[in-house]
Amino acid sequence: MSAGDLAIGDVARRSGLAVSALRFYEANGLISSTRTDGGQRRYRRDVLRRLAVIQAAQQVGFPLAEIAGMLAELPAGRPVSPSEWQRLARSWRPQLDERIRTLERLRDQLDSCVGCGCLSMEKCALANPADRASDLGPGPRFWLRSRSAR
Amino acid sequence: MSAGDLAIGDVARRSGLAVSALRFYEANGLISSTRTDGGQRRYRRDVLRRLAVIQAAQQVGFPLAEIAGMLAELPAGRPVSPSEWQRLARSWRPQLDERIRTLERLRDQLDSCVGCGCLSMEKCALANPADRASDLGPGPRFWLRSRSAR
DNA sequence: GTAAGACCTCAACCTTTCTTGAGGTCAAGG
DNA sequence: CCTTGACCTCAAGAAAGGTTGAGGTCTTAC
Numbered sequence: 001m002s003a004g005d006l007a008i009g010d011v012a013r014r015s016g017l018a019v020s021a022l023r024f025y026e027a028n029g030l031i032s033s034t035r036t037d038g039g040q041r042r043y044r045r046d047v048l049r050r051l052a053v054i055q056a057a058q059q060v061g062f063p064l065a066e067i068a069g070m071l072a073e074l075p076a077g078r079p080v081s082p083s084e085w086q087r088l089a090r091s092w093r094p095q096l097d098e099r100i101r102t103l104e105r106l107r108d109q110l111d112s113c114v115g116c117g118c119l120s121m122e123k124c125a126l127a128n129p130a131d132r133a134s135d136l137g138p139g140p141r142f143w144l145r146s147r148s149a150r
Numbered sequence: 151m152s153a154g155d156l157a158i159g160d161v162a163r164r165s166g167l168a169v170s171a172l173r174f175y176e177a178n179g180l181i182s183s184t185r186t187d188g189g190q191r192r193y194r195r196d197v198l199r200r201l202a203v204i205q206a207a208q209q210v211g212f213p214l215a216e217i218a219g220m221l222a223e224l225p226a227g228r229p230v231s232p233s234e235w236q237r238l239a240r241s242w243r244p245q246l247d248e249r250i251r252t253l254e255r256l257r258d259q260l261d262s263c264v265g266c267g268c269l270s271m272e273k274c275a276l277a278n279p280a281d282r283a284s285d286l287g288p289g290p291r292f293w294l295r296s297r298s299a300r
Numbered sequence: 301g302t303a304a305g306a307c308c309t310c311a312a313c314c315t316t317t318c319t320t321g322a323g324g325t326c327a328a329g330g
Numbered sequence: 331c332c333t334t335g336a337c338c339t340c341a342a343g344a345a346a347g348g349t350t351g352a353g354g355t356c357t358t359a360c
Contacts, residue, residue: 009336019337020319038326040337059256064317089260096257100250106209107246159306170349188356190307214347
């Protein structure tokens with residue numbers, strides 16, 4: 001625990017996340033900390049990047065459980081190298097691209113399709129979006145998960 | 151109740167939604183039905199378009215409560231005209247465009263920023279995404295809601 | 301006319317992602 | 331030393347979006 005370690009409040013302020021969220025992330029294996037003799041959490045500065053990546057991944061549409069899985073493959077003890085972060089980030093591209101394409105398709109069809117008067121919903125792209133969430137099983141549907149992602 | 155009315159199972163099959171979801175939508179004012187003498191729901195074919203629009207709106211990122219609000223402004227008794235649907239759809243454009251821009255920004259920064267080695271997270275666009283969800287209040291964050299929406 | 305399958309209601313439960321609160325401990329400045 | 335603000339744990343709650351189940355009724359095809 002070097003003098004440069006951060007208390008949880010510092011991390012909260014710098015990351016923009018709530019203290020409770022940080023504890024929640026730790027409980028779910030997304031981040032880790034050491035403890036002072038008194039039992040308080042101390043974070044390496046490193047954690048800020050990790051949190052930034054977590055937030056970015058959430059925006060890409062990954063649920064936390066999956067993000068935890070991805071982060072678990074990174075080296076635990078030592079700081080993660082730039083190229084390792086980069087490799088991780090690049091693996092998101094396909095999902096991101098797919099999400100963007102879906103939205104663009106939707107946008108392009110919105111004007112033409114909704115008001116088109118086509119009564120056969122079978123043919124309508126709006127009525128039959130490529131990615132239905134109906135095969136994702138129970139629970140709330142995160143529309144952003146494509147069926148390709150199990 | 152003309153002979154062409156649909157039972158809830160028919161609607162479920164045609165829309166790809168679960169029966170329970172349809173009842174849930176009705177309970178929340180997103181769709182409506184008439185009842186047979188025996189108390190079973192019957193839907194006008196009209197409801198399929200409405201459901202398609204609801205699903206599209208969800209993909210655009212609107213929460214159901216808000217979709218309900220938008221749909222509430224449509225005429226209740228009679229079928230909705232093409233131009234009315236169109237007006238509704240057009241009102242989504244700005245949100246959709248904003249969502250697309252956010253994702254594109256993220257995509258563009260992913261390669262350059264994550265592995266860039268910039269240690270000052272203050273300046274890093276990834277670390278400080280334009281749209282933080284932190285001011286959205288408690289509860290699960292739907293990352294797609296921009297802070298502009300309340 | 302009857303049996304099977306579709307529907308009904310209502311309450312309870314589920315997942316995700318956190319927040320809130322109660323009750324108590326640490327750490328650091330004065 | 332002592333007070334005050336930051337931390338701690340653990341349990342419960344919250345919001346969205348539905349699903350599941352129990353117990354019972356309709357409809358319809360034979």
